[in-house]
Amino acid sequence: MKLHLKVWRQAGPQDAGRFENHTVEGVTPDMSFLEMLDVLNDKLLAQGKPPIAFDHDCREGICGSCSMMINGRAHGPTRGTTCQTYMRNFTDGQTVVIEPWRARAFPVMCDLVVDRSAFDRIQQAGGYVSVNTGGAPDGNCLPVPKDNSEKAMDAAQCIGCGACVAACKNASAMLFVAAKVSHLGLLPQGQPERSRRVLAMVAKMDEEGFGNCTNQYECEAVCPKAISADFIARMNRDQIGSTLIPAE
């Protein structure tokens, strides 16, 4: 299989960047998208050219590192991470446009690598439980409604890959923040700081320069962990409620 790639190349954060065309031959359907880029990078290195920089770590669909926009879709044509996107989803001779996540809050560092530390700073603003929850026996003594624990686990699946921001027309981080706010806010251990948490995390999200949610659910459609936009509604309730009736 032969593919024509149109890849974003950018030497550094200050570089203007441009698209570069490459042709990759010998692509097999069972290769992952990242393996296809590895093939191209081997070729570039052999030619003495700089390889295409992209984030990757586990290559198992867990870490959320491999962020890239493939033909206008976050992580590519199938719902999942880029490392779990296989070349069988592409056709011989197809042109593939590969771009980094585009958001002011995610500055491009090099080629397809973006700085997602804005997510870390949002987490640091309130995405934690600071009360002493004791050891495992204490945790097991605390009854949690099954519905709540399942929803909390659904929200906790967020791997912070940033696809929600990338796919959103407004580069909004609402799905990420909603998942982080909700997975703690749904559990009893997260209740004491529930109000403070949502206010702090949303304030940080706004401060970091993410856009505003316009309820188009593109984030939900591309989320590799299928996080529901219902969590956004939940966060909206928490934020509006905490603003109108301050808990502390």
Place this chain on the structure above:
Amino acid sequence: MMTCAHPLCSSIVRKGVVGVTGALLILFVLGHMAGNLLIFLPPEAINGYAEFLHEAGHGALIWLARAGLILLFVIHLGVTIALKYENKKARPIGYAAHDPQVSGWASRHMLLTGIVVLLFVIYHIMHFTLGLTDSSTGWRTLVEGPSRPHYVDVHSMVVHGFRDPYIASFYILCQVVLGLHLWHGGSSLFQSLGINRGPWRAFTAWVGPVVAVVVVAGNCSIPLAIQAGCIPARIDLISAKAAIEAEKGPKPPMPVPGASDINKAVPGH
């Protein structure tokens, strides 16, 4: 991005404000449409309704409502533009290829449809409320009102206003744009206000489209019916009424508008 750090200034609360003002404006649009549909009843119905609106609370209610509507409009638009400005700033460099998966055209062009609706509202007020754009056609007729010596004959105003096929087409087009705005907005507000939970989202997803179809169908039916000649001008009905009055027997003399008065223009009324 935000200069105000107070939670009231947060993106979510501001989206909530857009949702609340949007919901109130939708209620107004539905109420306005219901009032408009009185055109299909005898002229006394819509004229009486207009008279009621103008007279309620000794004429104070309509100005209160107008002030409230303007305030809603200004807040809805002002907050939306601020949010849009931030959204534009949030992605300074766009994608060369972007393939939206689930969002429709209407949801991606809310500001555009909103601005068209705003311009339409301005024209609509100039057309029917102020009578600035169409006074030369002479549809602003004076007739005897039940409580005032003279009031605007809304029925004739609408019928004559929509007899122009260009004006009728323009109104229909603008209603379709309004419908596109409501299609997304009517559902989106439930998410912004955090009302969606569990199966509710599947239900509220239909609210916008249903409101949009009802509003477009209801409001467009009026210019369409007038263009089709289904709603006769009041001048014909006056003759019919006069005949009925004559059948009922002699009544104390009252000033019946003559044919020449019927089409008398009242600029700025």
